Amino acid sequence: MTSKRLFQSVAEQISELIDAGAFPPGTRLPGERELAERLGVSRVTIREAEIALQAVGRLEIKTGSGVYVSEAPPESVAALPSVSAFEVTEARLLVESETAALAAHNMTDAVVQHLSSLIEQMRTGDEEAANAADEEFHRTIAAASNNAALVHTVGELWRMREEIPEVKATYEAVCVHDAETRTEEHEAIFFALRDRDPSAARAAMREHFHRLIEAMLDATERMAMQELQEKASKSRERFAAASKIG
Missing domain, CATH: 1.20.120.530 (GntR ligand-binding domain-like)
Known part of the structure; x- marks a missing residue:
């Protein structure tokens, strides 16, 4: 697995631990060093994974305090509007x-x-x-x-x-x-x-x-x-067919 995608795999592992109840909502995650040792990756990869999980609402990074599991669901299930x-x-x-x-x-x-x-x-x-x-x-x-x-x-x-x-x-x-x-x-x-x-x-x-x-x-x-050209082409075909019948 390339280093560019390693953090994504680690983010998935952390999400699975959260879903399994290892890190309940509202609790603080272990430090970067502990997580790095637990998952067998570098602290930089842990940091990238945590940032990725914060971006989708699974974690909340509080400067000077630590990284916490979000208490709210990460995604809204509300119906989407009809928009262009x-x-x-x-x-x-x-x-x-x-x-x-x-x-x-x-x-x-x-x-x-x-x-x-x-x-x-x-x-x-x-x-x-x-x-x-x-x-x-x-x-x-x-x-x-x-x-x-x-x-x-x-x-x-x-x-x-x-x-x-x-x-x-x-x-x-x-x-x-x-x-x-x-x-x-x-x-x-x-x-x-x-x-x-x-x-x-x-x-x-x-x-x-x-x-x-x-x-x-x-x-x-x-x-x-393209749609206009397709309609014109079909019209020509119908006209040609009608002419042969006449």
Whole structure:
């Protein structure tokens, strides 16, 4: 298993321990050294796994106090609204730009290192791994904002992106063709966060979503044109058949 994915396996192991009752909700996890010895990995890997679990709401990292198991469920099961991909992306632009600016104030070296590893995962050429890294990148930034409302909101927007079929299809139609550009945009966001620059983080995140919206418009036009051409082709076929009968 590559080092880039080791933390994900460790995160799954910690989640399984939580589900099994080894670490009940509200309790403090053992220290990094103890967990590292228990799971046979480095303390850096433990730290990355904990950050990943905080990003999805399973853990809460309290500076100076430790890492605690979240008392609330990690995911909402509320019904999702009927929305378009454009509405989701517009909301993400507004919410995640300010989330990035807030997160820039709270960047730790561990979070910076984790974000860097996710950027590298996006460069592997593995589409599934890149998509997983993309989601975790945004969720990690939300977690770094230290604002539970933003963590929840960003999580719900990602649910809309992944669980509403029409929205997911539109994102896939765009993202599959612009993997390199997407990675470069995430890298620009990363650099701003690494430099603890709220204004640059906000601007980089806004630029990312502005470009995504433009790509969606282009993709929608292409799909509409293709549909129109298919309808025209069928009309010609019907006309030709009718002419032969006449």
